[in-house]
Amino acid sequence: MDSVSIVNEAVSSNNVEMITSLGSTLHQNNATMQNVDVINPSKIDPDQFLSAAANGDIEPFKQNSEQLGLIVTPIKNTVLHINITSEKVSIEFVEEILGICPSLLLQVNAQGDTPLHVAAKFEHVAVVEVLIKLAKAQHVELESGIGAARQMLRMTNNKGNTALHEAVRNKVASVVRILVKEDPDFSYSANNCGETPLYIAAEIGFSSAVFELLETCSSATHEGPNGKTALHAAARRNYRGLTKDILEKKKSLTKEIDDNGWTPLHCAAYYGRFRVTDVLLEYDKSVAYIADKYRKMTPLHLAASRGHIDIIRGIISYCPDCYELVDNRGWNVLHFAMATLNKEELCSLAEIPLIKKLVHEKDVKGNTPLHVLAAVTPYSLSIQDIVNKFEGDKLSVNKQNVNVTNLFRRSCSELKEEIFELSKETGDIGSYPLGVIGREDGIANDNLKLLEKAKESHLVVAALIATVTFAAAFTLPGGYKSEQGKNQGTAILSRNSAFQSFVIADTIAMVFSMLAVFAYFIMSLEFLPLKRYLSLFQIAPWFVVVAMAAMVIAFVTGTYAVLSPSLGLAIATCIIGLTVFLLMSRVGYIYVKEL
Structure with missing residues (x-):
């Protein structure tokens, strides 16, 4: 019996292991004999077949049908x-x-992908439908009792992904709909991750x-890595609508904990997802009392430790x-x-009688x-206001x-060191990834130093632009009119449109550079909350960029x-001067790409 007949016999019985093993054995044996990358017993040019396949040309294969299962790339x-x-x-080619x-x-490549895996990944809906239709034409596998179509749907690649995994990962909604409806009773297991x-x-x-998985699958599994669901x-991603959809079908997941003992409410509280927190509490209030595994922190503790006052109010x-x-540790x-909170937030928190009573605990x-x-x-006096409140x-x-x-008078204390350590702590296996406490001291000193150095450099650039544009405003191009009269001392080119553009651009550069200088000045003030500091640090560089662009336009x-x-x-x-925008856009693109 020739090799193709053996393969066809294996397919008729839906024996995937036999197909894969046979194809691998034939490939290795032939490669050893001929020292080539493809199997080609008839010594025909494999490039001809691969080129024809890439172009959808079926003619070369009609005369060499016995070679098709054995011709593979490296x-x-x-x-x-x-x-x-x-x-x-x-x-037509596929059929x-x-x-x-x-x-x-059912033949797989080196990654373990069947043609269905590839079709699902590349969003070829029609190909997916054809593959399933042709698989249904195969006989039912006697031992498992499932057809070739479902066997193909359930096959996993080297990463443990089924075709449905690939379709979901690549957001191919139409393929997901087809695959789910073809095998609604199958409980898709987790992949290698x-x-x-x-x-x-x-x-x-x-x-x-x-929606498709929850509505169509009779037993859609929900597991994720590290015990998450x-x-x-x-x-964690703050998807309010998805949270509601999942809770409609799987309300019990509100109490499911991950390897760190966190419920979904812990995740929402820790990362500041107020909208999701509200939904979770609507469905199940009792999860607010569940403490985590390592520090016995409830979602309320996590919300307070990260400074999310809206979530604190919501849970209360x-x-x-x-x-x-x-x-x-006995912390409430x-x-x-x-x-973690600033003065205004703490004072507003004092308006809640239940929390106010905790000040003596x-x-x-x-x-x-x-x-x-x-x-x-x-x-400071502001601290005294909090104490009084x-x-x-x-x-x-x-x-x-x-x-x-x-x-208050001590520059260093055991409690302060303990809090600083909590701002860095990540738990035994990665819990509290942003630290237990998210206050200003929680940022690593190295990062603070980098921010300070960057701020100083930006301030120098902003001040330099302000100086140059200020000087340019009083050394106008073309000079001034010297003749006696009411126009004496005015700009000679004042009616020139290019000169007018220069004046406007120079003014814009001056204004935005001064805005940047002012922002960096505010950042240097004492007791500025970290959130405000970071917000200004994100905005101020854009002031400098606008000022630089306006300065280039003024020059041109x-x-x-x-x-x-x-x-x-x-x-x-003008052309040479304006090339700076092309270069700036290129540098900006590289920066964004690296992010």
Whole structure:
């Protein structure tokens, strides 16, 4: 019996392992004998077949039908793989090639991808439909009791992905719809990264795929890596609509915990996802009382530790009595809030009677929330306002017999060092990835130094532009009129349109450079909250960029105004000057691409 007959026999019984093993063995044996990259017993030119497959030309294959299952590229792509990935993919070619050699239907390449994997990945909906139709024509596999079509749908590649995994990852909604409806009873398992199709869809915000999986699949699995679920992913990404869709079908996921003991509400609270937090609490308030694995922190603690006051208010409104819960160090929500919130936020928090009463509560070391405030913030009148607002006791002492007033005066303390360490802590296996406490000291000192150096450099550039544009305004191109009269001392070129453009551009450069200087000045003020500092740091460089662009335009228009009698020279100067925008856009593109 020849090799093709053996392959066809394997296909008729849907024995995928036999097909893959046979193809690999024949490929290796032939490559050894002929020292070539493709199997070609008849010594025909393999490039002819591959080129024909890429162009959708079926004619060369009709005369060499016995070679089709054995012709592969160095990475084991068959002629069917080649056609599906080419720009000239052809439904007619796919149908005819499988009519000639049915074994290609389940033959995999070096990555373990079947033609269905490739078609799903490359968004070829019609090819997916044809492959499924032809697979259905195969006989039912006797042992498993499933047909070749479902066997093909359930095959996984080297990454553990089925064709549905690939379709979801590449956001091909039409293919997802087809695959799900063809095998609605199959529970798609996780791939090698621990991701199920539903988890992937939730993570990337693929709402139509989430809907199809939940509505059509009778048992859609929801697992993700590190014990997370699709609801964790939706909450982490702040997808409110997806969160609702998942909860409609799988409400029990609200209590599912990951390897760190986090529920989806923990994720939403930690990352500041207020809209999702509200949805989760609407469906199940009890999750607000669940503590995590390592520090026994509830979602309320996490929201306070990251400075998310809106989420603090939201959780308190749904579950008022969870305010008194403490973590494994005895810290309540106000301890965390004192370490992260600014004056305005803390004063607004004092308006909540339940939280205000926590000001006298002590942790396991005897520290009240005011001790925490004193450890992380130098004393000032604004701090006194907070103390008065909470009606706290500055003479309250901890177990080291240190009161709040003394702690305000200390430049270094054990509590301050503890809080600084908490701002860096990431847990045993990656929990609290942004640190337990998200306050200013939580940013690494190296990063702060880099920001300070960058700020100084930007300030120099902004000040230089302001100086140059200021000087240019009083040394106008073309000079001034010297004749006696009411126009004496005015610009000679004042009626020239290029000169007028120069004046406007120079003014814009001056204004935006001064805005940048002012922003960097504000950033240097003491007690500026970190959020405001970072916001200004993001905005101020754009002021400098606008000022630089306006300065270039001022140079070009001013030069053109004085050189317009020599038109060729004026145009050449303008073209050379404006090339800076091309170079700036290129540099900007490289920067964005690196991000």
